[in-house]
Amino acid sequence: MSSDPSQPSQRSGRLIKAPEHFLDPSGVKTVFQEAKAGRRDFIRRAFAGAAAAGAAPLVLAQSNPVPAEGGDPNILNLPEHTVGLGQGVATDGYGKPSKYEGNVQRRQSPGLTQTTQASVSFAPLQSLFGIVTPSGLHFERHHQGWWDIDPSKHRLMLNGSDPALMKTPKVFTVDELMRLPSVSRFHFIECGANTAVEWGNVAVPTVQYTHGMVSCSEFTGVPLKILFDLCGVDYKKARYVLGEGADGSSMTRTIPMELVESGEVFVAYGQNGEMLRPENGYPLRLVVPGIQGVSWVKYLRRIEVGDQPYGAKDEAIHYMDLMPSGLHRQYTNVQECKSVVTTPSGGQVLLDKGFYNITGLAWSGKGRIKKVDVSVDGGRNWRPARIEGPVQNKALTRFNLDWVWDGKPALIQSRATDDTGYVQPTYKQLRAVRGTRSIYHNNAVQTWLVQESGEVKNVQLS
Numbered sequence: 001m002s003s004d005p006s007q008p009s010q011r012s013g014r015l016i017k018a019p020e021h022f023l024d025p026s027g028v029k030t031v032f033q034e035a036k037a038g039r040r041d042f043i044r045r046a047f048a049g050a051a052a053a054g055a056a057p058l059v060l061a062q063s064n065p066v067p068a069e070g071g072d073p074n075i076l077n078l079p080e081h082t083v084g085l086g087q088g089v090a091t092d093g094y095g096k097p098s099k100y101e102g103n104v105q106r107r108q109s110p111g112l113t114q115t116t117q118a119s120v121s122f123a124p125l126q127s128l129f130g131i132v133t134p135s136g137l138h139f140e141r142h143h144q145g146w147w148d149i150d151p152s153k154h155r156l157m158l159n160g161s162d163p164a165l166m167k168t169p170k171v172f173t174v175d176e177l178m179r180l181p182s183v184s185r186f187h188f189i190e191c192g193a194n195t196a197v198e199w200g201n202v203a204v205p206t207v208q209y210t211h212g213m214v215s216c217s218e219f220t221g222v223p224l225k226i227l228f229d230l231c232g233v234d235y236k237k238a239r240y241v242l243g244e245g246a247d248g249s250s251m252t253r254t255i256p257m258e259l260v261e262s263g264e265v266f267v268a269y270g271q272n273g274e275m276l277r278p279e280n281g282y283p284l285r286l287v288v289p290g291i292q293g294v295s296w297v298k299y300l301r302r303i304e305v306g307d308q309p310y311g312a313k314d315e316a317i318h319y320m321d322l323m324p325s326g327l328h329r330q331y332t333n334v335q336e337c338k339s340v341v342t343t344p345s346g347g348q349v350l351l352d353k354g355f356y357n358i359t360g361l362a363w364s365g366k367g368r369i370k371k372v373d374v375s376v377d378g379g380r381n382w383r384p385a386r387i388e389g390p391v392q393n394k395a396l397t398r399f400n401l402d403w404v405w406d407g408k409p410a411l412i413q414s415r416a417t418d419d420t421g422y423v424q425p426t427y428k429q430l431r432a433v434r435g436t437r438s439i440y441h442n443n444a445v446q447t448w449l450v451q452e453s454g455e456v457k458n459v460q461l462s
């Protein structure tokens with residue numbers, strides 16, 4: 001057997017992860033052919049073994065995803081790492097992923113106009129497990145570039161648009177904020193423009209580009225309500241909140257006070273157990289669970305309370321939805337219930353028929369995921385997926401489903417339902433309400449076509 005199991009493209013056996021060089025269509029072919037040459041015989045032998053052994057009455061056993069008998073001679077080799085002395089503790093003090101995982105990276109989309117300074121990078125959802133996005137792979141969206149700000153010089157000011165709305169405006173240092181009572185919560189953040197190119201059926205090749213502007217972290221920080229209480233906010237009058245960043249984008253959005261009063265909004269300094277990454281707003285960012293990414297102000301330097309919506313520039317030109325009537329829907333804050341299958345997904349290759357674990361992510365800006373149904377025939381039949389718990393409020397939720405691929409073309413979809421009973425729409429249902437001229441807030445059911453060759457493609461069913 002010529003295959004080298006250490007190669008990342010073969011890490012998961014019969015499934016090829018989206019290749020690094022997918023932009024060159026011949027690149028997909030090459031990886032596919034190499035993998036086929038290396039693994040076909042092995043897979044066929046495994047099937048023969050299963051038949052001889054008399055498979056147990058389980059989907060998994062019947063389709064035998066693992067080699068049954070005969071063995072792999074590689075297990076008898078004693079490589080250097082088994083007989084030699086390994087390396088001492090890492091001397092750089094901060095660990096890195098294995099060099100074999102070098103192709104797991106955030107990337108810029110081929111579906112977007114290339115600018116001199118890129119302002120969006122997408123998370124490699126196809127390569128991630130569970131619900132946490134490693135901080136170094138969290139998607140990025142910068143309206144005016146990112147900064148690594150000195151936390152000792154950074155300040156957060158709270159004030160009212162009118163002195164009557166806040167009794168004692170205050171300026172906090174980062175240290176002062178870190179002395180206050182803190183919360184740690186898992187939440188997804190999704191840019192309102194996630195999945196935008198699919199409105200135009202541009203069909204970018206991988207789930208990284210269709211859905212990679214969503215990420216999920218455990219954030220740590222101080223509830224904004226605590227700061228407002230310290231500053232003596234008059235909650236009867238101050239019904240709106242505005243966050244402002246210390247970067248040059250002057251990017252501001254109105255946040256309704258109810259969200260702060262619920263205790264859910266917080267000023268975060270922590271992300272996945274350490275301080276925020278500079279790209280994600282170090283040293284302070286607003287966490288506004290369930291609300292589109294633009295409201296999660298990074299490099300947070302000022303919070304104002306007001307008695308009316310601000311109608312800020314980004315509320316007049318960005319993140320609005322052009323409805324079929326010709327009118328704009330100005331405030332779409334909540335990210336509606338959505339899901340996507342991350343494996344198998346565009347750019348991946350199934351090397352043979354048999355068992356596969358279909359897996360994906362679901363989320364809802366309104367609360368918790370109640371169920372996820374999966375179809376392998378383009379939405380004619382649905383089966384409930386296994387939800388990996390605990391299911392958390394306004395966080396990514398992982399689902400899995402057993403599947404035996406018969407080698408024929410398959411149309412794989414997922415459809416999530418949240419605890420308000422809202423069901424993720426098909427493109428047909430979404431377009432019936434929203435028309436065809438939207439850019440933002442696309443939460444339609446995604447379809448992946450598994451071709452007979454095993455190659456998986458992004459398609460849209462009308």
Ligand SMILES: Nc1nc2c(c(=O)[nH]1)N[C@H]1C(S)=C(S)[C@@H](COP(=O)(O)O)O[C@H]1N2
Pocket residue numbers: 138139140141142143144189190191192244245246247249251279280281292293294295296297298299300
């Ligand atoms: N100060 C500031 N905050 C910002 C932005 C920005 O450009 N500057 N971009 C916003 C947008 S549009 C999104 S989607 C999220 C992206 O957060 P991330 O880069 O941590 O993924 O941050 C929001 N907060």
Ligand SMILES: [Mo]
Pocket residue numbers: 141190191192193293294
């Ligand atoms: Mo965004």
